[in-house]
Amino acid sequence: AEKLPEIMNDSVCPVDAKEELLRECENIWKEMEKCQSKLTLLTAETMPDSDAKVSLLLTRMQALRAEYYQWQKRNPELISTNPEVLLLLGEEELQRVKKELEIVLSAVQSKNEKLKEDLEREQQWRDEQEQILYTFREVEEEMKKEAVTDSEKRVFQELKNQMSELKEYKKKLMNALGEFLEEHFPLPEKNGNAKKKKYSEKPSEQLLTMHEILEFYLPQHVLKFSILVFQVLLNQLICTPHEPYVTVDDSFWPPYLELLLRSGIVLRHPEDPNRIRLEAFHE
Known part of the structure:
Protein backbone atom coordinates (compact mmCIF):
# COMPACT_ATOMS: atom_id res chain seq x y z
CA ALA A 1 0.00 0.00 0.00
CA GLU A 45 -14.71 -32.56 -40.86
CA THR A 46 -17.35 -32.52 -43.61
CA MET A 47 -20.98 -32.54 -42.48
CA PRO A 48 -24.13 -33.24 -44.48
CA ASP A 49 -26.06 -30.21 -45.56
CA SER A 50 -29.28 -31.46 -44.01
CA LYS A 114 -34.90 8.70 -26.75
CA LEU A 115 -37.45 6.81 -24.67
CA LYS A 116 -38.37 10.03 -22.89
CA GLU A 117 -38.91 11.77 -26.22
CA ASP A 118 -40.98 8.83 -27.46
CA LEU A 119 -43.02 8.91 -24.26
CA GLU A 120 -43.70 12.64 -24.60
CA ARG A 121 -44.65 12.17 -28.24
CA GLU A 122 -46.98 9.29 -27.38
CA GLN A 123 -48.57 11.30 -24.57
CA GLN A 124 -49.11 14.22 -26.92
CA TRP A 125 -50.64 11.89 -29.50
CA ARG A 126 -52.89 10.37 -26.82
CA ASP A 127 -54.04 13.83 -25.72
CA GLU A 128 -54.82 14.73 -29.32
CA GLN A 129 -56.77 11.51 -29.79
CA GLU A 130 -58.72 12.12 -26.59
CA GLN A 131 -59.55 15.64 -27.76
CA ILE A 132 -60.69 14.31 -31.13
CA LEU A 133 -62.78 11.63 -29.41
CA TYR A 134 -64.36 14.25 -27.13
CA THR A 135 -65.17 16.42 -30.15
CA PHE A 136 -66.71 13.47 -31.98
CA ARG A 137 -68.84 12.64 -28.96
CA GLU A 138 -70.09 16.22 -28.74
CA VAL A 139 -70.94 16.17 -32.45
CA GLU A 140 -72.72 12.83 -32.00
CA GLU A 141 -74.78 14.19 -29.10
CA GLU A 142 -75.71 17.28 -31.09
CA MET A 143 -76.70 15.15 -34.08
CA LYS A 144 -78.83 12.92 -31.83
CA LYS A 145 -80.57 15.97 -30.36
CA GLU A 146 -81.16 17.42 -33.82
CA ALA A 147 -82.48 14.09 -35.06
CA VAL A 148 -84.84 13.82 -32.08
CA THR A 149 -85.99 17.42 -32.56
CA ASP A 150 -86.57 16.90 -36.29
CA SER A 151 -88.40 13.65 -35.59
CA GLU A 152 -90.62 15.32 -32.99
CA LYS A 153 -91.35 18.21 -35.34
CA ARG A 154 -92.19 15.81 -38.15
CA VAL A 155 -94.47 13.72 -35.92
CA PHE A 156 -96.15 16.85 -34.57
CA GLN A 157 -96.72 18.16 -38.09
CA GLU A 158 -98.14 14.80 -39.18
CA LEU A 159 -100.50 14.76 -36.20
CA LYS A 160 -101.52 18.32 -36.96
CA ASN A 161 -102.27 17.40 -40.57
CA GLN A 162 -104.23 14.36 -39.46
CA MET A 163 -106.25 16.48 -37.03
CA SER A 164 -107.04 18.94 -39.80
CA GLU A 165 -108.11 16.09 -42.07
CA LEU A 166 -110.24 14.60 -39.30
CA LYS A 167 -111.90 17.94 -38.61
CA GLU A 168 -112.64 18.40 -42.30
CA TYR A 169 -113.96 14.86 -42.54
CA LYS A 170 -116.09 15.38 -39.44
CA LYS A 171 -117.51 18.56 -40.92
CA LYS A 172 -118.40 16.78 -44.16
CA LEU A 173 -119.85 13.85 -42.23
CA MET A 174 -122.01 16.13 -40.10
CA ASN A 175 -123.31 17.92 -43.17
CA ALA A 176 -124.06 14.63 -44.88
CA LEU A 177 -125.79 13.33 -41.75
CA GLY A 178 -127.89 16.48 -41.46
CA GLU A 179 -128.96 16.19 -45.09
CA PHE A 180 -129.73 12.51 -44.63
CA LEU A 181 -131.85 13.17 -41.53
CA GLU A 182 -133.64 16.03 -43.25
CA GLU A 183 -134.39 13.88 -46.26
CA HIS A 184 -135.33 10.58 -44.63
CA PHE A 185 -136.30 11.57 -41.08
CA PRO A 186 -137.94 15.02 -41.18
CA LEU A 187 -139.49 16.67 -38.14
CA PRO A 188 -143.10 15.58 -37.41
CA GLU A 189 -145.94 17.86 -38.46
CA LYS A 190 -148.69 19.22 -36.20
CA ASN A 191 -150.85 16.11 -36.55
CA GLY A 192 -147.94 14.01 -35.19
CA ASN A 193 -147.02 12.32 -38.45
CA ALA A 194 -143.73 12.77 -40.13
CA LYS A 195 -143.94 13.37 -43.81
CA LYS A 196 -141.21 11.92 -45.94
CA LYS A 197 -139.65 14.34 -48.30
CA LYS A 198 -139.97 13.40 -51.94
CA TYR A 199 -136.91 13.36 -54.09
CA SER A 200 -138.68 15.35 -56.81
CA GLU A 201 -139.57 18.20 -54.48
CA LYS A 202 -137.32 21.18 -54.69
CA PRO A 203 -136.23 22.52 -51.31
CA SER A 204 -137.69 25.88 -50.46
CA GLU A 205 -135.28 28.64 -49.76
CA GLN A 206 -137.02 29.35 -46.43
CA LEU A 207 -136.68 25.76 -45.12
CA LEU A 208 -133.86 24.96 -42.74
CA THR A 209 -131.88 21.75 -42.66
CA MET A 210 -132.09 19.40 -39.70
CA HIS A 211 -128.54 20.20 -38.76
CA GLU A 212 -129.31 23.95 -38.74
CA ILE A 213 -132.47 23.43 -36.68
CA LEU A 214 -130.62 21.34 -34.14
CA GLU A 215 -127.82 23.87 -33.96
CA PHE A 216 -130.32 26.71 -33.52
CA TYR A 217 -132.64 25.18 -30.89
CA LEU A 218 -130.34 22.84 -28.98
CA PRO A 219 -127.26 23.57 -26.91
CA GLN A 220 -123.92 22.40 -28.18
CA HIS A 221 -123.63 19.40 -25.84
CA VAL A 222 -127.22 18.34 -26.61
CA LEU A 223 -126.50 18.65 -30.31
CA LYS A 224 -123.48 16.40 -30.01
CA PHE A 225 -125.50 13.89 -28.02
CA SER A 226 -128.33 13.88 -30.53
CA ILE A 227 -125.97 13.28 -33.40
CA LEU A 228 -124.36 10.45 -31.45
CA VAL A 229 -127.75 8.84 -30.78
CA PHE A 230 -128.76 9.17 -34.42
CA GLN A 231 -125.47 7.60 -35.50
CA VAL A 232 -125.92 4.62 -33.18
CA LEU A 233 -129.55 4.03 -34.15
CA LEU A 234 -128.91 4.56 -37.85
CA ASN A 235 -125.93 2.21 -37.90
CA GLN A 236 -127.96 -0.44 -36.10
CA LEU A 237 -130.85 -0.03 -38.54
CA ILE A 238 -128.68 -0.18 -41.66
CA CYS A 239 -126.21 -2.85 -40.54
CA THR A 240 -128.76 -5.21 -38.91
CA PRO A 241 -132.22 -4.42 -40.30
CA HIS A 242 -133.58 -7.66 -38.82
CA GLU A 243 -132.50 -6.50 -35.33
CA PRO A 244 -132.69 -2.69 -35.30
CA TYR A 245 -133.13 -2.32 -31.54
CA VAL A 246 -130.43 -0.82 -29.30
CA THR A 247 -130.24 -1.29 -25.53
CA VAL A 248 -130.54 1.98 -23.60
CA ASP A 249 -127.73 2.65 -21.12
CA ASP A 250 -126.47 5.60 -19.09
CA SER A 251 -124.95 7.23 -22.17
CA PHE A 252 -128.46 8.09 -23.47
CA TRP A 253 -129.72 11.36 -22.04
CA PRO A 254 -133.22 10.67 -20.67
CA PRO A 255 -134.85 14.07 -21.49
CA TYR A 256 -133.70 13.97 -25.08
CA LEU A 257 -134.63 10.31 -25.36
CA GLU A 258 -138.12 11.17 -24.13
CA LEU A 259 -138.32 13.95 -26.73
CA LEU A 260 -137.42 11.52 -29.49
CA LEU A 261 -140.02 9.04 -28.27
CA ARG A 262 -142.78 11.67 -28.13
CA SER A 263 -141.82 12.98 -31.56
CA GLY A 264 -142.21 9.52 -33.07
CA ILE A 265 -138.63 9.38 -34.27
CA VAL A 266 -137.71 6.57 -31.87
CA LEU A 267 -139.84 3.57 -30.87
CA ARG A 268 -139.60 1.29 -27.86
CA HIS A 269 -139.55 -2.47 -28.05
CA PRO A 270 -143.04 -3.86 -27.37
CA GLU A 271 -141.73 -6.34 -24.81
CA ASP A 272 -138.57 -4.65 -23.47
CA PRO A 273 -138.84 -0.89 -22.65
CA ASN A 274 -135.06 -0.63 -22.30
CA ARG A 275 -134.58 -1.24 -26.01
CA ILE A 276 -135.30 1.37 -28.68
CA ARG A 277 -135.08 1.62 -32.44
CA LEU A 278 -135.24 4.29 -35.12
CA GLU A 279 -138.54 4.74 -36.91
CA ALA A 280 -138.34 3.19 -40.38
CA PHE A 281 -139.43 6.25 -42.34
CA HIS A 282 -137.90 4.89 -45.50
CA GLU A 283 -140.25 1.89 -45.61
Whole structure:
Protein backbone atom coordinates (compact mmCIF):
# COMPACT_ATOMS: atom_id res chain seq x y z
CA ALA A 1 0.00 0.00 0.00
CA GLU A 2 2.92 2.36 0.70
CA LYS A 3 4.46 1.64 -2.73
CA LEU A 4 1.18 2.23 -4.62
CA PRO A 5 1.50 6.03 -4.99
CA GLU A 6 5.05 5.70 -6.21
CA ILE A 7 4.07 3.22 -8.88
CA MET A 8 1.10 5.33 -9.95
CA ASN A 9 3.33 8.35 -10.40
CA ASP A 10 6.00 6.45 -12.32
CA SER A 11 5.21 6.54 -16.04
CA VAL A 12 7.83 3.86 -16.97
CA CYS A 13 7.50 0.27 -15.71
CA PRO A 14 10.60 -1.56 -14.49
CA VAL A 15 12.39 -3.62 -17.11
CA ASP A 16 12.10 -6.87 -15.20
CA ALA A 17 8.36 -6.53 -14.81
CA LYS A 18 7.90 -5.87 -18.51
CA GLU A 19 10.03 -8.82 -19.54
CA GLU A 20 8.21 -11.16 -17.20
CA LEU A 21 4.85 -9.92 -18.45
CA LEU A 22 5.91 -10.43 -22.07
CA ARG A 23 7.05 -13.99 -21.36
CA GLU A 24 3.77 -14.88 -19.74
CA CYS A 25 1.85 -13.33 -22.63
CA GLU A 26 3.89 -15.39 -25.11
CA ASN A 27 3.15 -18.58 -23.19
CA ILE A 28 -0.56 -17.81 -23.13
CA TRP A 29 -0.51 -17.01 -26.83
CA LYS A 30 1.14 -20.35 -27.61
CA GLU A 31 -1.53 -22.19 -25.65
CA MET A 32 -4.22 -20.28 -27.52
CA GLU A 33 -2.64 -21.26 -30.87
CA LYS A 34 -2.66 -24.92 -29.83
CA CYS A 35 -6.34 -24.72 -28.88
CA GLN A 36 -7.12 -22.96 -32.13
CA SER A 37 -5.40 -25.67 -34.15
CA LYS A 38 -7.38 -28.34 -32.31
CA LEU A 39 -10.62 -26.55 -32.97
CA THR A 40 -9.69 -26.17 -36.63
CA LEU A 41 -9.13 -29.90 -36.91
CA LEU A 42 -12.45 -30.61 -35.23
CA THR A 43 -14.44 -28.26 -37.45
CA ALA A 44 -12.65 -29.37 -40.64
CA GLU A 45 -14.71 -32.56 -40.86
CA THR A 46 -17.35 -32.52 -43.61
CA MET A 47 -20.98 -32.54 -42.48
CA PRO A 48 -24.13 -33.24 -44.48
CA ASP A 49 -26.06 -30.21 -45.56
CA SER A 50 -29.28 -31.46 -44.01
CA ASP A 51 -27.72 -31.93 -40.55
CA ALA A 52 -25.28 -29.03 -40.74
CA LYS A 53 -26.97 -26.93 -38.07
CA VAL A 54 -27.52 -29.85 -35.72
CA SER A 55 -23.96 -31.06 -36.11
CA LEU A 56 -22.61 -27.56 -35.59
CA LEU A 57 -24.62 -27.17 -32.40
CA LEU A 58 -23.49 -30.57 -31.15
CA THR A 59 -19.88 -29.70 -31.89
CA ARG A 60 -20.18 -26.42 -30.05
CA MET A 61 -21.81 -28.21 -27.13
CA GLN A 62 -18.99 -30.75 -26.98
CA ALA A 63 -16.36 -28.03 -27.17
CA LEU A 64 -18.02 -26.04 -24.41
CA ARG A 65 -18.40 -29.15 -22.29
CA ALA A 66 -14.71 -30.01 -22.76
CA GLU A 67 -13.72 -26.46 -21.92
CA TYR A 68 -15.97 -26.61 -18.87
CA TYR A 69 -14.30 -29.80 -17.65
CA GLN A 70 -10.85 -28.31 -18.24
CA TRP A 71 -11.72 -25.21 -16.28
CA GLN A 72 -13.02 -27.39 -13.44
CA LYS A 73 -9.79 -29.40 -13.33
CA ARG A 74 -7.60 -26.36 -13.67
CA ASN A 75 -6.62 -24.44 -10.60
CA PRO A 76 -6.45 -20.67 -10.86
CA GLU A 77 -2.90 -19.51 -11.54
CA LEU A 78 -1.50 -16.14 -10.89
CA ILE A 79 -0.18 -14.34 -13.90
CA SER A 80 2.68 -13.04 -11.90
CA THR A 81 3.72 -12.78 -8.31
CA ASN A 82 5.37 -9.47 -8.87
CA PRO A 83 3.22 -6.80 -7.16
CA GLU A 84 4.29 -4.18 -9.66
CA VAL A 85 3.06 -6.34 -12.55
CA LEU A 86 -0.18 -7.08 -10.76
CA LEU A 87 -0.65 -3.39 -9.99
CA LEU A 88 -0.07 -2.46 -13.62
CA LEU A 89 -2.48 -5.11 -14.86
CA GLY A 90 -5.05 -4.05 -12.31
CA GLU A 91 -4.78 -0.45 -13.43
CA GLU A 92 -5.20 -1.41 -17.07
CA GLU A 93 -8.17 -3.63 -16.24
CA LEU A 94 -9.79 -0.88 -14.20
CA GLN A 95 -9.25 1.62 -17.00
CA ARG A 96 -10.76 -0.80 -19.50
CA VAL A 97 -13.74 -1.54 -17.30
CA LYS A 98 -14.15 2.17 -16.64
CA LYS A 99 -14.21 2.96 -20.36
CA GLU A 100 -16.68 0.14 -21.03
CA LEU A 101 -18.92 1.33 -18.22
CA GLU A 102 -18.73 4.89 -19.53
CA ILE A 103 -19.75 3.66 -22.97
CA VAL A 104 -22.61 1.65 -21.47
CA LEU A 105 -23.66 4.64 -19.37
CA SER A 106 -23.64 6.92 -22.40
CA ALA A 107 -25.66 4.40 -24.41
CA VAL A 108 -28.17 3.97 -21.58
CA GLN A 109 -28.49 7.73 -21.15
CA SER A 110 -29.04 8.27 -24.86
CA LYS A 111 -31.57 5.45 -24.88
CA ASN A 112 -33.34 6.98 -21.90
CA GLU A 113 -33.46 10.34 -23.66
CA LYS A 114 -34.90 8.70 -26.75
CA LEU A 115 -37.45 6.81 -24.67
CA LYS A 116 -38.37 10.03 -22.89
CA GLU A 117 -38.91 11.77 -26.22
CA ASP A 118 -40.98 8.83 -27.46
CA LEU A 119 -43.02 8.91 -24.26
CA GLU A 120 -43.70 12.64 -24.60
CA ARG A 121 -44.65 12.17 -28.24
CA GLU A 122 -46.98 9.29 -27.38
CA GLN A 123 -48.57 11.30 -24.57
CA GLN A 124 -49.11 14.22 -26.92
CA TRP A 125 -50.64 11.89 -29.50
CA ARG A 126 -52.89 10.37 -26.82
CA ASP A 127 -54.04 13.83 -25.72
CA GLU A 128 -54.82 14.73 -29.32
CA GLN A 129 -56.77 11.51 -29.79
CA GLU A 130 -58.72 12.12 -26.59
CA GLN A 131 -59.55 15.64 -27.76
CA ILE A 132 -60.69 14.31 -31.13
CA LEU A 133 -62.78 11.63 -29.41
CA TYR A 134 -64.36 14.25 -27.13
CA THR A 135 -65.17 16.42 -30.15
CA PHE A 136 -66.71 13.47 -31.98
CA ARG A 137 -68.84 12.64 -28.96
CA GLU A 138 -70.09 16.22 -28.74
CA VAL A 139 -70.94 16.17 -32.45
CA GLU A 140 -72.72 12.83 -32.00
CA GLU A 141 -74.78 14.19 -29.10
CA GLU A 142 -75.71 17.28 -31.09
CA MET A 143 -76.70 15.15 -34.08
CA LYS A 144 -78.83 12.92 -31.83
CA LYS A 145 -80.57 15.97 -30.36
CA GLU A 146 -81.16 17.42 -33.82
CA ALA A 147 -82.48 14.09 -35.06
CA VAL A 148 -84.84 13.82 -32.08
CA THR A 149 -85.99 17.42 -32.56
CA ASP A 150 -86.57 16.90 -36.29
CA SER A 151 -88.40 13.65 -35.59
CA GLU A 152 -90.62 15.32 -32.99
CA LYS A 153 -91.35 18.21 -35.34
CA ARG A 154 -92.19 15.81 -38.15
CA VAL A 155 -94.47 13.72 -35.92
CA PHE A 156 -96.15 16.85 -34.57
CA GLN A 157 -96.72 18.16 -38.09
CA GLU A 158 -98.14 14.80 -39.18
CA LEU A 159 -100.50 14.76 -36.20
CA LYS A 160 -101.52 18.32 -36.96
CA ASN A 161 -102.27 17.40 -40.57
CA GLN A 162 -104.23 14.36 -39.46
CA MET A 163 -106.25 16.48 -37.03
CA SER A 164 -107.04 18.94 -39.80
CA GLU A 165 -108.11 16.09 -42.07
CA LEU A 166 -110.24 14.60 -39.30
CA LYS A 167 -111.90 17.94 -38.61
CA GLU A 168 -112.64 18.40 -42.30
CA TYR A 169 -113.96 14.86 -42.54
CA LYS A 170 -116.09 15.38 -39.44
CA LYS A 171 -117.51 18.56 -40.92
CA LYS A 172 -118.40 16.78 -44.16
CA LEU A 173 -119.85 13.85 -42.23
CA MET A 174 -122.01 16.13 -40.10
CA ASN A 175 -123.31 17.92 -43.17
CA ALA A 176 -124.06 14.63 -44.88
CA LEU A 177 -125.79 13.33 -41.75
CA GLY A 178 -127.89 16.48 -41.46
CA GLU A 179 -128.96 16.19 -45.09
CA PHE A 180 -129.73 12.51 -44.63
CA LEU A 181 -131.85 13.17 -41.53
CA GLU A 182 -133.64 16.03 -43.25
CA GLU A 183 -134.39 13.88 -46.26
CA HIS A 184 -135.33 10.58 -44.63
CA PHE A 185 -136.30 11.57 -41.08
CA PRO A 186 -137.94 15.02 -41.18
CA LEU A 187 -139.49 16.67 -38.14
CA PRO A 188 -143.10 15.58 -37.41
CA GLU A 189 -145.94 17.86 -38.46
CA LYS A 190 -148.69 19.22 -36.20
CA ASN A 191 -150.85 16.11 -36.55
CA GLY A 192 -147.94 14.01 -35.19
CA ASN A 193 -147.02 12.32 -38.45
CA ALA A 194 -143.73 12.77 -40.13
CA LYS A 195 -143.94 13.37 -43.81
CA LYS A 196 -141.21 11.92 -45.94
CA LYS A 197 -139.65 14.34 -48.30
CA LYS A 198 -139.97 13.40 -51.94
CA TYR A 199 -136.91 13.36 -54.09
CA SER A 200 -138.68 15.35 -56.81
CA GLU A 201 -139.57 18.20 -54.48
CA LYS A 202 -137.32 21.18 -54.69
CA PRO A 203 -136.23 22.52 -51.31
CA SER A 204 -137.69 25.88 -50.46
CA GLU A 205 -135.28 28.64 -49.76
CA GLN A 206 -137.02 29.35 -46.43
CA LEU A 207 -136.68 25.76 -45.12
CA LEU A 208 -133.86 24.96 -42.74
CA THR A 209 -131.88 21.75 -42.66
CA MET A 210 -132.09 19.40 -39.70
CA HIS A 211 -128.54 20.20 -38.76
CA GLU A 212 -129.31 23.95 -38.74
CA ILE A 213 -132.47 23.43 -36.68
CA LEU A 214 -130.62 21.34 -34.14
CA GLU A 215 -127.82 23.87 -33.96
CA PHE A 216 -130.32 26.71 -33.52
CA TYR A 217 -132.64 25.18 -30.89
CA LEU A 218 -130.34 22.84 -28.98
CA PRO A 219 -127.26 23.57 -26.91
CA GLN A 220 -123.92 22.40 -28.18
CA HIS A 221 -123.63 19.40 -25.84
CA VAL A 222 -127.22 18.34 -26.61
CA LEU A 223 -126.50 18.65 -30.31
CA LYS A 224 -123.48 16.40 -30.01
CA PHE A 225 -125.50 13.89 -28.02
CA SER A 226 -128.33 13.88 -30.53
CA ILE A 227 -125.97 13.28 -33.40
CA LEU A 228 -124.36 10.45 -31.45
CA VAL A 229 -127.75 8.84 -30.78
CA PHE A 230 -128.76 9.17 -34.42
CA GLN A 231 -125.47 7.60 -35.50
CA VAL A 232 -125.92 4.62 -33.18
CA LEU A 233 -129.55 4.03 -34.15
CA LEU A 234 -128.91 4.56 -37.85
CA ASN A 235 -125.93 2.21 -37.90
CA GLN A 236 -127.96 -0.44 -36.10
CA LEU A 237 -130.85 -0.03 -38.54
CA ILE A 238 -128.68 -0.18 -41.66
CA CYS A 239 -126.21 -2.85 -40.54
CA THR A 240 -128.76 -5.21 -38.91
CA PRO A 241 -132.22 -4.42 -40.30
CA HIS A 242 -133.58 -7.66 -38.82
CA GLU A 243 -132.50 -6.50 -35.33
CA PRO A 244 -132.69 -2.69 -35.30
CA TYR A 245 -133.13 -2.32 -31.54
CA VAL A 246 -130.43 -0.82 -29.30
CA THR A 247 -130.24 -1.29 -25.53
CA VAL A 248 -130.54 1.98 -23.60
CA ASP A 249 -127.73 2.65 -21.12
CA ASP A 250 -126.47 5.60 -19.09
CA SER A 251 -124.95 7.23 -22.17
CA PHE A 252 -128.46 8.09 -23.47
CA TRP A 253 -129.72 11.36 -22.04
CA PRO A 254 -133.22 10.67 -20.67
CA PRO A 255 -134.85 14.07 -21.49
CA TYR A 256 -133.70 13.97 -25.08
CA LEU A 257 -134.63 10.31 -25.36
CA GLU A 258 -138.12 11.17 -24.13
CA LEU A 259 -138.32 13.95 -26.73
CA LEU A 260 -137.42 11.52 -29.49
CA LEU A 261 -140.02 9.04 -28.27
CA ARG A 262 -142.78 11.67 -28.13
CA SER A 263 -141.82 12.98 -31.56
CA GLY A 264 -142.21 9.52 -33.07
CA ILE A 265 -138.63 9.38 -34.27
CA VAL A 266 -137.71 6.57 -31.87
CA LEU A 267 -139.84 3.57 -30.87
CA ARG A 268 -139.60 1.29 -27.86
CA HIS A 269 -139.55 -2.47 -28.05
CA PRO A 270 -143.04 -3.86 -27.37
CA GLU A 271 -141.73 -6.34 -24.81
CA ASP A 272 -138.57 -4.65 -23.47
CA PRO A 273 -138.84 -0.89 -22.65
CA ASN A 274 -135.06 -0.63 -22.30
CA ARG A 275 -134.58 -1.24 -26.01
CA ILE A 276 -135.30 1.37 -28.68
CA ARG A 277 -135.08 1.62 -32.44
CA LEU A 278 -135.24 4.29 -35.12
CA GLU A 279 -138.54 4.74 -36.91
CA ALA A 280 -138.34 3.19 -40.38
CA PHE A 281 -139.43 6.25 -42.34
CA HIS A 282 -137.90 4.89 -45.50
CA GLU A 283 -140.25 1.89 -45.61
